[in-house]
Amino acid sequence: MIRLYRLRRAGELLRAGRTVTETAYLVGFDSLTYFGHCYREHYQMTPTEFGSQLV
Structure with a gap:
């Protein structure tokens, strides 16, 4: 539960x-x-991939 909060943040x-x-x-x-x-595991993409989608 705490890990999920941290990932959302x-x-x-x-x-x-x-x-x-x-x-x-x-x-x-x-x-x-x-x-x-x-x-x-949670978002099915790496944090870097996530960040590059925003650009």
């Missing part, structure tokens, strides 16, 4: 233009690899 931060690294640490992930894994 990460999506908001990425939409606001934050970098993937900054976003991961702001929402409480210590590992960028784990953040990417969880993000891909």
